[in-house]
Amino acid sequence: MKAGNSAALRRLFDEVGTVDAVGIEERVAKYATRSIKKFAKVWGLKTAVSMVDLTTLEGKDTPGKVESLCQKAMSPHPGLDCPQVAAVCVYPAMVKYAARHLANTAINVASVATAFPSGQAPLKTRLAEVKSAVADGADEIDMVINRGAFLAGELTRVQDEIAAVVQACGEATLKVILEVSELETYDNIRAASFIAMRVLRPGDFIKTSTGKTSLNATLGNNQVMLEAIRDFYLETGTPIAMKPAGGIKSAKQALQFLIAVKETLGDEWLNNTRYRFGASSLLNDLLRQLEKEKTGSYQAPYYFSEAAESY
Numbered sequence: 001m002k003a004g005n006s007a008a009l010r011r012l013f014d015e016v017g018t019v020d021a022v023g024i025e026e027r028v029a030k031y032a033t034r035s036i037k038k039f040a041k042v043w044g045l046k047t048a049v050s051m052v053d054l055t056t057l058e059g060k061d062t063p064g065k066v067e068s069l070c071q072k073a074m075s076p077h078p079g080l081d082c083p084q085v086a087a088v089c090v091y092p093a094m095v096k097y098a099a100r101h102l103a104n105t106a107i108n109v110a111s112v113a114t115a116f117p118s119g120q121a122p123l124k125t126r127l128a129e130v131k132s133a134v135a136d137g138a139d140e141i142d143m144v145i146n147r148g149a150f151l152a153g154e155l156t157r158v159q160d161e162i163a164a165v166v167q168a169c170g171e172a173t174l175k176v177i178l179e180v181s182e183l184e185t186y187d188n189i190r191a192a193s194f195i196a197m198r199v200l201r202p203g204d205f206i207k208t209s210t211g212k213t214s215l216n217a218t219l220g221n222n223q224v225m226l227e228a229i230r231d232f233y234l235e236t237g238t239p240i241a242m243k244p245a246g247g248i249k250s251a252k253q254a255l256q257f258l259i260a261v262k263e264t265l266g267d268e269w270l271n272n273t274r275y276r277f278g279a280s281s282l283l284n285d286l287l288r289q290l291e292k293e294k295t296g297s298y299q300a301p302y303y304f305s306e307a308a309e310s311y
Helices: 007-016 021-031 038-050 063-074 092-102 123-135 147-151 155-169 186-197 219-236 251-264 282-295
Strands: 053-055 087-090 108-113 140-144 173-177 205-207 241-243
Touching (some): 007 155, 007 186, 021 219, 021 251, 038 251, 038 282, 053 063, 063 087, 063 092, 087 092, 087 140, 092 108, 092 123, 108 123, 123 140, 123 155, 140 155, 147 155, 155 173, 155 186, 186 205, 186 219, 205 219, 219 241, 251 282
Parallel strands (some): 053 087, 087 108, 108 140, 140 173, 173 205, 205 241
């Protein structure tokens, strides 16, 4: 069944409203015209650093690589006045190593789960993976929804599975990955956002992408999700957080995303408890721009230690 054609989806569109795609594109185009300079730019760059989920999601990940990533997370660049990142994100098998290195720090351990990135595993298996990651020390779980069920119009199933993951998380924060490129339309992205938010807790996240598909976070799909969060908050009073992931590689892009947050949700969302970047290769460009603001000149990219670039 083609996405958007099911009776269940049509009913949900009637409930939550559809998206003016032209209006979204016109609005996000304006974010690129904003000029941020001097103190405001430095503040924005440091805030973006504090929002990064520093990530490695490769089949060749090792405990040593995770240790190196944790060191980067704790000290992004020695001698440069900047905050630590928000979290280190790894596969479930690497959680115990990240938890060991980040013990007694403010940096969270995040783990992808629920058969990431496809989500194509029995629910019992996906829930067991979540519980195992939490038991090993994960503070946050990044789950993927069952996109096939959503596109087939099995919306109750999708929502019930998210609710089951919420329960499996215990006290861990949950980030629900919609995988926007596979949802195909802005209307579907908005609808999926509401499906998730209706069973999430205050402070849980909705997230754009796994970073494993051809199209990841864009200002457009980010805007659709921010507006869904705004509308849900106005309706229920429940603050849901947001994480764009994949494809955000430059400080310039990050600042545009922060402008979108400020203009759509306000200053209360401009912190790492309500907004994150799942974009590890972004970190070094943020550091490079901070160094430039400090010294007046750009350093070569190799001046900064390597971070994982799988997101």
